[in-house]
């Protein structure tokens with residue numbers, strides 16, 4: 001089921017999400033709904049709090065290739081209770097967010113990460129990445145901590161964003 005996305009400046013986006021304790025049917029439904037919502041909104045990643053559920057759950061699905069942009073469900077990385085074990089290097093990438101629709105800006109992140117997480121069945125995994133996935137994981141992880149990518153912008157860029165955002169929303 002496609003759910004509504006929580007949009008900035010909704011206070012729920014500032015909430016720190018809580019660890020998942022039961023890897024049950026309810027979690028599986030949440031993950032399935034997150035996938036459908038992410039696809040519907042044409043995103044590559046989504047955290048549970050973005051549909052109003054304060055649980056430490058995130059998904060990422062990087063399109064197979066830029067042209068057709070297919071995101072088959074079996075390619076979805078489902079990450080529960082993640083914990084970064086290592087982070088190093090630095091990189092800059094133009095990020096966007098389904099909770100801040102239509103706004104894109106360069107953000108600095110670690111270029112390489114090592115992450116421990118659990119899948120939907122409660123099995124522990126460790127993954128390492130030094131490409132786009134590393135960036136996406138940091139972006140989504142921030143949501144679990146109640147942080148948004150716009151908080152990482154310089155003061156000048158943040159002001160530019162607030163101005164644009166206000167202008168756009170006053171037109172509606």
Ligand SMILES: [Zn+2]
Pocket residue numbers: 096097098099139140143
């Ligand atoms: Zn986001």
